[in-house]
Amino acid sequence: MHGGSVEVDRLRKTFGEKTAVDEVSFSVAPGTVLGLLGGNGAGKTTMVNCLSTLLPLDGGRAVVAGHDVAEDPAGVRASIALTGQFAAVDDVLTGRQNLVLFGRLLKLGRKEAAARAEELLAGFGLADAADQPVKSYSGGMRRRLDLAASLVVRRPVIFLDEPTTGLDPVGRREMWRIVSGLCDDGATLLLTTQYLEEADRLADRIVVLDQGRVIAEGTPRELKDQVGGAVCAVHVDVPEQRERAVRALRERMDGVTESGDLITVPGADAGTLAEVVRVLAEEGVEPDDVGLRRPTLDDVFFALTGRREDCEEQEGMRL
Amino acid sequence: MTLPTSSAGATAAAARPLVTEKGPRNLLGQGLLLARRNVRLSSVADTVSTMVVFPVIFVFGFLAIFGRLLAARGVDYAQFLPPAIVVQWMFSVAISAAFFFAADRRTGMLARYRAMAINRGAVVVGRMAADSLRALLAIVVILAAGHVAGFRFQAGPLAALAFVALAVGFALTLSAGTSAVGLASRDPEAVSSTLHTVYLPLLMVSSAFVPADAFPAWIEPFVRAQPVTAVIDALRALADGGPTAGPVTRAVLWMAGLLALFSLAAVRAFRRAT
Ligand SMILES: Nc1ncnc2c1ncn2[C@@H]1O[C@H](COP(=O)(O)OP(=O)(O)OP(=O)(O)O)[C@@H](O)[C@H]1O
Ligand SMILES: [Mg+2]
Numbered sequence: 001m002h003g004g005s006v007e008v009d010r011l012r013k014t015f016g017e018k019t020a021v022d023e024v025s026f027s028v029a030p031g032t033v034l035g036l037l038g039g040n041g042a043g044k045t046t047m048v049n050c051l052s053t054l055l056p057l058d059g060g061r062a063v064v065a066g067h068d069v070a071e072d073p074a075g076v077r078a079s080i081a082l083t084g085q086f087a088a089v090d091d092v093l094t095g096r097q098n099l100v101l102f103g104r105l106l107k108l109g110r111k112e113a114a115a116r117a118e119e120l121l122a123g124f125g126l127a128d129a130a131d132q133p134v135k136s137y138s139g140g141m142r143r144r145l146d147l148a149a150s151l152v153v154r155r156p157v158i159f160l161d162e163p164t165t166g167l168d169p170v171g172r173r174e175m176w177r178i179v180s181g182l183c184d185d186g187a188t189l190l191l192t193t194q195y196l197e198e199a200d201r202l203a204d205r206i207v208v209l210d211q212g213r214v215i216a217e218g219t220p221r222e223l224k225d226q227v228g229g230a231v232c233a234v235h236v237d238v239p240e241q242r243e244r245a246v247r248a249l250r251e252r253m254d255g256v257t258e259s260g261d262l263i264t265v266p267g268a269d270a271g272t273l274a275e276v277v278r279v280l281a282e283e284g285v286e287p288d289d290v291g292l293r294r295p296t297l298d299d300v301f302f303a304l305t306g307r308r309e310d311c312e313e314q315e316g317m318r319l
Numbered sequence: 320m321t322l323p324t325s326s327a328g329a330t331a332a333a334a335r336p337l338v339t340e341k342g343p344r345n346l347l348g349q350g351l352l353l354a355r356r357n358v359r360l361s362s363v364a365d366t367v368s369t370m371v372v373f374p375v376i377f378v379f380g381f382l383a384i385f386g387r388l389l390a391a392r393g394v395d396y397a398q399f400l401p402p403a404i405v406v407q408w409m410f411s412v413a414i415s416a417a418f419f420f421a422a423d424r425r426t427g428m429l430a431r432y433r434a435m436a437i438n439r440g441a442v443v444v445g446r447m448a449a450d451s452l453r454a455l456l457a458i459v460v461i462l463a464a465g466h467v468a469g470f471r472f473q474a475g476p477l478a479a480l481a482f483v484a485l486a487v488g489f490a491l492t493l494s495a496g497t498s499a500v501g502l503a504s505r506d507p508e509a510v511s512s513t514l515h516t517v518y519l520p521l522l523m524v525s526s527a528f529v530p531a532d533a534f535p536a537w538i539e540p541f542v543r544a545q546p547v548t549a550v551i552d553a554l555r556a557l558a559d560g561g562p563t564a565g566p567v568t569r570a571v572l573w574m575a576g577l578l579a580l581f582s583l584a585a586v587r588a589f590r591r592a593t
Contacts, residue, residue: 052434054593074340078436088427092360104352105437149431 003188004065004156012059035203044192087146140171353445401465402554403527413493417501454490474560495581502588
């Protein structure tokens with residue numbers, strides 16, 4: 001099946017005084033993956049809800065797989081699969097019952113719905129738990145069932161709102177593999193994420209949202225190039241040691257930033273690295289990790305907004 | 320891992336051309352699927368206690384408390400009480416409808432259905448069908464308990480059918496109103512307790528448990544004028560025989576008016592609910 005395109009033109013959505021999505025434009029070519037990247041409250045869910053006809057637009061236009069969301073919402077719904085931010089499946093039903101119900105609602109026959117459920121349960125690693133009620137599932141299993149539920153009938157455009165938020169590293173990797181599989185299958189994907197590493201890994205193009213506005217757009221590589229070359233990254237777990245290290249490094253070098261337990265020094269080469277190590281040794285700081293690193297999207301975000309994302313981010317970056 | 324989306328077999332069927340969501344066939348078919356889901360979601364334990372045990376306790380409990388007292392006033396309480404318990408349980412059905420709507424908003428199920436290519440009205444039909452079933456179950460249980468206590472339909476089977484229809488109609492009217500509240504919230508418990516604080520006084524200050532003339536003079540006009548009394552009086556007329564046209568017309572007019580108002584509110588809330 002071929003993916004459909006998504007065209008968004010100066011889309012606006014307000015809630016009372018609050019502008020949640022502000023003149024956002026982008027397009028997703030058929031069969032490609034767009035990562036919508038932003039922190040809490042950036043407008044990602046609002047954007048996805050507008051595109052999946054759950055919210056009326058307050059301005060601008062959006063066309064999904066050739067259907068205008070305002071003029072032909074039914075056409076849009078028949079072209080999309082939506083996996084929302086929070087797993088929406090019925091807890092008291094089993095995984096299989098959930099999938100069969102969605103299949104039947106989307107007009108698969110009894111047998112077709114059962115066969116499709118079977119196929120999805122096997123493919124998403126849920127075969128063993130297929131006949132257990134969903135309330136006994138782990139967070140990762142729930143999330144996989146949730147995604148499976150939206151794929152019961154294949155659609156040219158798939159929306160995934162934060163597919164890995166709340167998953168442990170193993171669950172996240174598993175989800176990444178599944179999502180990559182969807183892309184290989186030719187579907188067009190729009191996924192939102194707070195994890196810069198995730199967008200980097202899964203998306204062909206990235207749109208960075210901040211407070212409802214697009215603050216950057218491009219391929220992961222282009223965005224990385226915006227912050228220049230490699231940086232020197234120092235991890236210090238002990239807070240007082242870290243403070244000491246930051247103070248000492250700032251005295252001798254420019255642009256030292258701190259985020260969580262990570263200290264970065266820009267424009268690094270082997271010389272700077274040596275200098276950093278020498279300063280740390282002088283101060284008696286024992287770093288947990290020192291090295292040269294290609295800039296991550298976190299650095300891009302910092303360069304664009306002057307803010308660092310939550311510390312939660314670091315866990316993903318260090319993998 | 321081979322992804323299920325890239326394998327053959329059932330996938331071929333799943334890749335069928337797009338079908339529209341409009342039309343009465345979809346409304347009914349998808350509505351019934353959702354009704355079945357709604358019924359399955361109300362747990363067996365809860366259904367047995369709220370729809371079977373509690374109403375029976377209410378019938379015999381009130382009868383034990385007030386039966387002799389009202390016999391002194393010339394009221395046959397076993398005949399008087401069951402229609403009131405039926406109305407009480409129609410409220411209960413309506414409140415559970417609101418509870419489930421709020422729960423479906425909280426879990427995101429409502430958003431999921433609304434982003435799917437299913438008929439726009441299917442969620443509503445599914446709710447109404449499930450509510451009707453709950454209402455019917457409660458009516459059957461209450462009438463059976465009433466029968467044991469001495470309640471009898473005295474105006475024949477047609478009036479008895481009209482009794483059931485009016486009661487279910489009342490439950491659905493109320494459900495439209497409560498749904499407007501449930502759809503505006505993501506907190507099922509809060510919705511349920513708010514609605515209880517509205518319904519309990521309305522039921523108390525009606526002809527449900529004692530005749531209107533037993534109320535103090537200052538509140539009696541309200542008791543006589545309010546819709547809950549109108550519906551209960553109509554149900555009693557259908558059960559007891561005698562003139563039915565007047566009370567039934569009054570109840571139906573009340574219900575039609577409320578239904579119009581509640582439906583507007585519910586549709587508005589439904590459109591806004593994501
Ligand atoms: N229904 C609503 N009513 C009022 N304000 C809303 C509503 N939905 C979202 N907002 C506001 O719009 C902004 C964008 O919210 P949105 O949920 O789209 O962000 P997000 O990027 O998905 O965030 P998160 O990562 O936390 O999910 C926020 O400031 C939020 O408070
Ligand atoms: Mg969100």
